[in-house]
Amino acid sequence: MADAKSLFDKIWEQHEVDDDLLYVDLHLVHEVTSPQAFDGLRLSGRKVRRPDKTLATADHNVPTDGTPAARLIADELSRKQVQALERNCDEFGIPLYSLGSARRGIVHVIGPELGATQPGMTIVCGDSHTSTHGAFGALAFGIGTSEVEHVLATQCLVQKRPKTMRISYSGQLGFGVTSKDLILATIGRLGTAGMQGYAVEYSGPAIEGLPMEKRMTICNMTIEGGGRAGMIAPDETTFEYVRGKPGTPQDFDAAVERWRHLPTEGGASFDREIEVDASELSPMVTWGTTPGMVTEVTAHVPDPAAMDSPADREAAERALAYMDLEPGTPITEIPLERIFIGSCTNSRITDLREAASLLDGRKIAPSLRGMVVPGSQQVKAQAEEEGLDEVFRSAGFEWRESGCSACLGMNPDILQPGERCASTSNRNFEGRQGAGGRTHLVSPRMAAAAAIEGRFVDIRNWS
Amino acid sequence: MDAFEIVEGQVAVLDRADVDTDQIIPKQFLKRVERTGFGEFLFYDWFRSGEVELEPHPILVAGRNFGSGSSREHAVWALKDFGFDVVIAPSFSDIFYSNCTKNGLLPVILSEEECRQVAGSGEARVDLDDQTVTCAQGVFRFEVDEQIKHRLVNGLDDVAMTLQRAGKIDEFEQAGRADAGPVTTAL
Ligand code: SF4
Numbered sequence A: 001m002a003d004a005k006s007l008f009d010k011i012w013e014q015h016e017v018d019d020d021l022l023y024v025d026l027h028l029v030h031e032v033t034s035p036q037a038f039d040g041l042r043l044s045g046r047k048v049r050r051p052d053k054t055l056a057t058a059d060h061n062v063p064t065d066g067t068p069a070a071r072l073i074a075d076e077l078s079r080k081q082v083q084a085l086e087r088n089c090d091e092f093g094i095p096l097y098s099l100g101s102a103r104r105g106i107v108h109v110i111g112p113e114l115g116a117t118q119p120g121m122t123i124v125c126g127d128s129h130t131s132t133h134g135a136f137g138a139l140a141f142g143i144g145t146s147e148v149e150h151v152l153a154t155q156c157l158v159q160k161r162p163k164t165m166r167i168s169y170s171g172q173l174g175f176g177v178t179s180k181d182l183i184l185a186t187i188g189r190l191g192t193a194g195m196q197g198y199a200v201e202y203s204g205p206a207i208e209g210l211p212m213e214k215r216m217t218i219c220n221m222t223i224e225g226g227g228r229a230g231m232i233a234p235d236e237t238t239f240e241y242v243r244g245k246p247g248t249p250q251d252f253d254a255a256v257e258r259w260r261h262l263p264t265e266g267g268a269s270f271d272r273e274i275e276v277d278a279s280e281l282s283p284m285v286t287w288g289t290t291p292g293m294v295t296e297v298t299a300h301v302p303d304p305a306a307m308d309s310p311a312d313r314e315a316a317e318r319a320l321a322y323m324d325l326e327p328g329t330p331i332t333e334i335p336l337e338r339i340f341i342g343s344c345t346n347s348r349i350t351d352l353r354e355a356a357s358l359l360d361g362r363k364i365a366p367s368l369r370g371m372v373v374p375g376s377q378q379v380k381a382q383a384e385e386e387g388l389d390e391v392f393r394s395a396g397f398e399w400r401e402s403g404c405s406a407c408l409g410m411n412p413d414i415l416q417p418g419e420r421c422a423s424t425s426n427r428n429f430e431g432r433q434g435a436g437g438r439t440h441l442v443s444p445r446m447a448a449a450a451a452i453e454g455r456f457v458d459i460r461n462w463s
Numbered sequence B: 001m002d003a004f005e006i007v008e009g010q011v012a013v014l015d016r017a018d019v020d021t022d023q024i025i026p027k028q029f030l031k032r033v034e035r036t037g038f039g040e041f042l043f044y045d046w047f048r049s050g051e052v053e054l055e056p057h058p059i060l061v062a063g064r065n066f067g068s069g070s071s072r073e074h075a076v077w078a079l080k081d082f083g084f085d086v087v088i089a090p091s092f093s094d095i096f097y098s099n100c101t102k103n104g105l106l107p108v109i110l111s112e113e114e115c116r117q118v119a120g121s122g123e124a125r126v127d128l129d130d131q132t133v134t135c136a137q138g139v140f141r142f143e144v145d146e147q148i149k150h151r152l153v154n155g156l157d158d159v160a161m162t163l164q165r166a167g168k169i170d171e172f173e174q175a176g177r178a179d180a181g182p183v184t185t186a187l
Helices: A007-015 A035-043 A076-092 A107-113 A128-136 A145-154 A179-190 A212-225 A236-242 A252-259 A310-323 A349-359 A377-385 A388-395 A444-453 B044-049 B074-082 B094-101 B112-121 B146-154 B158-163 B166-174
Strands: A016-018 A021-023 A026-030 A054-057 A122-125 A139-142 A156-158 A163-170 A198-203 A229-231 A272-277 A284-286 A294-296 A338-341 A369-372 A397-399 A420-423 A438-441 B007-014 B059-062 B086-089 B106-109 B123-127 B132-135 B138-141
Touching: A007 A016, A007 A021, A007 A139, A007 A198, A007 A229, A016 B166, A021 B166, A026 A076, A026 A107, A026 A145, A035 A076, A035 A145, A054 A107, A107 A122, A107 A128, A107 A212, A107 A377, A122 A128, A128 A139, A128 A212, A128 A229, A128 A236, A139 A229, A145 A156, A145 B094, A145 B158, A156 B158, A179 A212, A179 A272, A179 A284, A179 A294, A198 A212, A212 A229, A212 A236, A212 A349, A236 A252, A338 A349, A338 A444, A349 A377, A349 A388, A349 A444, A369 A388, A377 A388, A388 A397, A420 A444, B007 B112, B059 B112, B074 B094, B086 B112, B086 B123, B094 B106, B094 B146, B112 B123, B112 B132, B112 B138, B158 B166
Parallel strands: A026 A054, A026 A122, A122 A139, A163 A198, A163 A272, A198 A229, A338 A369, A338 A420, A369 A397, A420 A438, B007 B059, B059 B086, B086 B106
Antiparallel strands: A016 A021, A021 A156, A284 A294, A284 A438, B007 B123, B123 B132, B132 B138
């Protein structure tokens, strides 16, 4: 069928205002990438065109120790940045969840939980992990600060139509293998630039079987594969998740009827198609300093000397030097010092439940420091209602307030130089979690099991 | 934004793949609320440890997938502020590429081999109008989107250009096509 359309095609066409000009349904804003944009507006005497389609929160900079208000943030520069966000939102009439709000949290966690993220929308934010929202069948991507200013002023974005890619996952994920492993394995296979220039649709039985929060993990890390946007067709699972949230349309049934027309039609074409057998995937652990430097938990740290391309070899050598790892070391023999459960990839309630279920009645290894940082204040409240905070605390974890925390260490939650961390976040770049810190990306289950053993374990045969 | 003209001069070389924005400008410098003054923090950890040394020449040649990672435009501000006007690499991350073009930093995609030749030449001349990089080892043509070129060559402000199409945006909204999503102010 020549005129069969993909989910991407439909959303794109519905939002084309003019050639290469795309209308934005929701613009999410946070403190780090917005101050210069608001300054730009002031300098040129412009207003925010649609404050009613704009939503702000403070997440990157905020301390997770329970500081109740922006003016009380101890770090001076962080305080100034969050206060600047408060002033800017006030001046331009933008709703904001700042410190002290029960709705505050990581921007990619609160969008979905408020029902602000819905199928068929275009969503942008000055943050690369905006791809997360694509899990709802939305077209969502990160933009830079100049574009933030552009969207504030015009509610539109100048955007060339990206190429499209579909990755179809057959089979089902095996026991102990999660959506985090699925996306890590995919990036490992395609490389960190494998999705560059593409809007990627994830499909197939392995995806359809996943609950929403697991789908978000996959779309979230699309950017680690270089992708412009990650998307998953909306279905009953999506509609049920959105139902009843504060931002959902009043006539919900009518909205669902519209959303049912979004999924990719049979015969729609993509610029690139890839197939992956999900049943063959294993729990994954990164060994290097890009998310593509990843391998199965049962494998060994690779030997750069065995790599074909000189560029790969050099990159691997540098990565191993930074990570202080010897080629050939079994992944399960890597000793750990820190555990971080959090970030917009894996800090939602189902992630916390999974980790807690493994930790219940156990203690983390005495040599370790573990930290759990819920993705939002609402996730935190929910977890406390379920008693998960107690499980984490008795196991020896710190239970913190929500925020980006040690995902990027723009706040006091950082790794010390040389510290090795199993992290549920999305980036293992040099110094990402603190200068000299060494990050291994894993799923929440793998992080929890590693916390107990003090090293990585294959959770499929661990009890 | 200043109009982009011909850039000619010495070439600095960063022969690494996958240089991410966390390296270009580490997070501790993202707390500033200004657009200026980021140059001194460029490649902070690498420069400080002496692992990498770069002169502030007008042209930087880098490895594949340059600027991967976060959307922080601070990375572009830092490169530009440090002194670079052109970055040449075999590939760039999408958001970084776009951010460059909003700040008069020209991203040029050449093949691995061509990058090596430009790096080896030590000097080059980059002509956006012609879409060529000329160095001792040859003349290499590069592709650039017409719109982006037009904006860069004329130093045009994106927002002002889009506002010329405000009528279309009004029409779009009035036709009821902008009604998807929540009213955030009512949440
Ligand atoms: S949790 Fe990490 S990746 Fe997600 S928005 Fe915050 S800093 Fe970025």
